Amino acid sequence: MSLQGKRILIAKPGLDGHDVGAKIITLALRDHGADVIYTGLRKSPDYIARTAVDEDVDAIGLSVLSGSHQEMLVATLEQLKAMDADDIKVFIGGTIPPDDHAALIAAGVTDIFTSEMNLQDTIARLAEALA
């Protein structure tokens, strides 16, 4: 599975500083040929959407471990829509309780990745969604 030519923004919305997962996935996606930009910590949904548009990415990976996943997803999708960029697929990763998955999917997330998932599986599913 190759992500050659794909541009991906890995983003940390909100205040939580747990960026290990975001950094692991950034490096792993690069290993598979993607161009990956990592925003760094504490970015607003507005900043994330603008960066995604400016950088012309195919996908955004939101990393949320503070429990604010639903709020952050919805806000980011709204900003993308306002910028007429809702063709950009949004993924979410982090500590996301199984009970919350349905609401995230209903809100429009493309896929959900949790920390205990195998890295290869995560990348395969992402590549498939972007194929």
Next chain:
Amino acid sequence: MFRQKEDEKSVTTPSGIEVPVVVFPEMLEGSPLGQPGEAPFTRGVFPNGYRGRLWTIRQYSGFGSAEESNQRYRFLLEQGQTGLSVALDLPTQCGYDPDDPMAIAEAGKVGVSLSNLAEMEILFADIDLAAISTSFTINGAAAMIFAMYVAAADKAGIPRTALTGTIQNDILKEYVARGTWIFPVKPSMRLIADSILFANKETPRFNPISIAGAHVRDAGCTAVEEIGYTLVNGLAYVDELLRRGGEVDSFAKRLSFFFYVHMDLFEEAAKFRAARRIWARIMSERYGAKDPRSLLFRFGVVCGGSSLTAAQPLNNIVRVGIENLAAVLGGAQSIFTCAYDEAFQIPTEQSAEIAVRTQQIIAHESGVANTVDPLGGSYYVEYLTDRMEAEILAVMQEIDDYGGVVKAIEEGYIQMRLAQRAKERKEKIDSGERVVVGVNRYRHEDEKAQLGEVFRLDLGNRRRILEKYQATRDRRDNDAAMATLRRLGVAAQTDDENLMPYLIDCCHQYVTVGEMVAELKSHWGEFQEPALIA
């Protein structure tokens, strides 16, 4: 004689140190073991070990409002806990008030919201600050929270000299791992020096810094790197304090450390024995410390963290027990044990109680605390201690060679190293090379998350936090508050006037953390994260 077979795969510790099938005495490097409480401190910093005084059982706790946290503290004190530990919400840690747009989703979520002195007064209601030691996990905004604690004592009529406890106040590791930085490195180092120099004079029993390796460990590095990076950070603070005119023997005895303990029992115990030797030697040889207390490497630990699993969570009770044992064998001064459900939720009262009981069982039933350094003289443990000491020194040298820790942070060198280590660790777990029971071996294929009792945050909580915050601001003498804030701003523009008295004045007038931080940001700017590039 036992020998490793020719074709047998070599066994290493998680730090990559070769583990012999059997260690024989001639494999030891002859490092001096010494006596407990004496240089080189391999066997501990106190001559009587835990016979003199047991470690402090200190649980990290606090959530939602100050009222709820106050209730939880009083519950934990009744359970026999001997120190309080305050978890703060992310807005407070990052210097935002609860009404800030950046704080909207997070006020009161992972800890207590402590935006001003009124909240701290509620947090410690009916708790005697002179009788309890309190630990605050706060870094970017540490000086403000320390100032608030001093102001709370002032208001309660408690002498500052009676205060005991710790603020984490270790900004360097925030830039690479934990992420609650606010200001650029230079003014941050100033605030840390300010608070330590202030504490030396005014609150001599309070630990104004806890130099932490726990977070870089959780971010992916090995036990060797955890100690190496942390000692390098500690020495950077020592250099800053000396530059500010501090005397090594006046501040060094108040420096303390904080680490994670992971699952390799002997490597974890050995890392502390090695760290004690290195720190004492550097303080004595490089900095000329004369006071014996300046040489003591005192540390607290967390048992749990990233070694806990969400799968089969009850297994975590066993993990925490083993890690707790490693901490005791390594000679920790204070121990925090994670609750078994902490990998996926805020602990319940039941899981929090088991975590405390784990420590009490080790303390009072296992017998390991009855003699000092029970591992001393074990061929394997002494071999590991020697090897870890050498490897830790190599990590410290690597940072020195790069140009020092500040440069390594500003250029993202350590951040990239941690990211690579985290990825390696993840790949080893994915491939099964590193066994995690219940996750990559002996797993229940059809497992549904075994969540048990789930603690739910009160949904009205956020609204109440905002209302109280607004009420305090409405009630305060606003002119007086703004005047103290302006004086803080003026002092911040000097080179190195100590800002602690100004921050305490602000707190007395109910100036908020967000206001103090915003004032300082207007003069100092914010830290800019380097890009993640190899």
